[in-house]
Amino acid sequence: MGTDFAGTAIEAFAERLRGQVDVTVLGLRARGLAPGEPYGMHLEVAAVAEAAGAGPVHLAGFSAGATVALAAALALGDAVRSVALLEPAFIGDDDWDPAEARWRAAIGSLGAASTAREVEAFRAMLMAPGATTPPSRGPPAWDFRDDLLGSMLSAHTGFESSDLAAIRAPVLLIRGGRSTPRFGLVARRLMAVCPRASEHVFLTLHHFAPPYREQPEELAGLLLGFWGAA
Numbered sequence: 001m002g003t004d005f006a007g008t009a010i011e012a013f014a015e016r017l018r019g020q021v022d023v024t025v026l027g028l029r030a031r032g033l034a035p036g037e038p039y040g041m042h043l044e045v046a047a048v049a050e051a052a053g054a055g056p057v058h059l060a061g062f063s064a065g066a067t068v069a070l071a072a073a074l075a076l077g078d079a080v081r082s083v084a085l086l087e088p089a090f091i092g093d094d095d096w097d098p099a100e101a102r103w104r105a106a107i108g109s110l111g112a113a114s115t116a117r118e119v120e121a122f123r124a125m126l127m128a129p130g131a132t133t134p135p136s137r138g139p140p141a142w143d144f145r146d147d148l149l150g151s152m153l154s155a156h157t158g159f160e161s162s163d164l165a166a167i168r169a170p171v172l173l174i175r176g177g178r179s180t181p182r183f184g185l186v187a188r189r190l191m192a193v194c195p196r197a198s199e200h201v202f203l204t205l206h207h208f209a210p211p212y213r214e215q216p217e218e219l220a221g222l223l224l225g226f227w228g229a230a
Contacts, residue, residue, distance in 0.1 A: 009213035016220050021058075021227065024051045028064060030149040039148045041071050041158050048072040055079025058227050062086040062210060067153055073167050074159055082230035083167060084223060085190075086174045087183050087207055089153045092161035096189050099182055108154045111147050126207040131178045134208050161189055170196040170230050174211065174222070177203035 005011040005025055014023045029043045048059070048068065058081050061069035066088030073080045095101035103125075110122055119142065124133045164171075171194045175183040187199035200222060202211045211219040 013212040013216050016216055026051055030145050033145055035144060041152055044068040045072045045075050056081045058082045060084040064089045064153055067157060071157055080169045082169050082227055083171045087179060090157060091186055092159050093155055093157050094160040096161045097185055099185055103182055104154050107150055110150060114142055126180050128178045162193055165193045167194055172226050173199040175201055176205035177201050178206035
């Protein structure tokens with residue numbers, strides 16, 4: 001586990017799982033880039049492959065990390081025993097639904113020059129209609145790393161959603177009931193293309209109140225059962 005996670009809810013959740021499974025927590029490679037360094041999904045997948053070793057491995061990720069988990073699952077093939085996805089940023093470079101095209105355009109419009117109002121408008125998009133967006137934990141911060149990550153996620157993942165049919169391992173989409181319905185559409189798309197996909201909904205949670213922080217015991221039980229059955 002990198003020092004980026006020290007004292008975080010992710011670290012606490014990983015510690016809850018340790019002793020029952022061997023856990024490695026990876027941060028996005030994009031976060032450690034210096035200006036001018038090249039970046040692409042291949043760097044994220046290479047980091048996952050290095051951590052996984054010869055496998056077998058269970059992959060899990062949240063938001064951008066969930067998109068990386070899908071790309072890694074395609075790259076690692078039979079070494080992957082399962083894939084757990086918590087509200088993935090994208091599931092490929094294709095617009096498989098009109099709502100996905102709108103989502104892609106919204107993320108593509110954000111950048112380092114975005115105003116606080118634009119960032120808050122995007123945060124509101126992550127919530128269900130009528131749900132109140134919680135206050136930000138700090139002032140909006142967006143730099144060149146976020147630009148690189150957003151560009152890669154919204155147009156250069158290296159796969160389309162139909163390619164995910166090649167993932168033979170079980171895939172679990174986890175979402176919050178108070179998050180945007182877009183994640184429900186993602187679940188249905190995954191279940192349409194992945195042979196062994198399913199979903200689980202934490203009814204009272206949302207993207208800014210993820211289950212690893214708000215309901216860690218329930219999430220741990222869900223994942224341990226999922227991994228045990230894979």
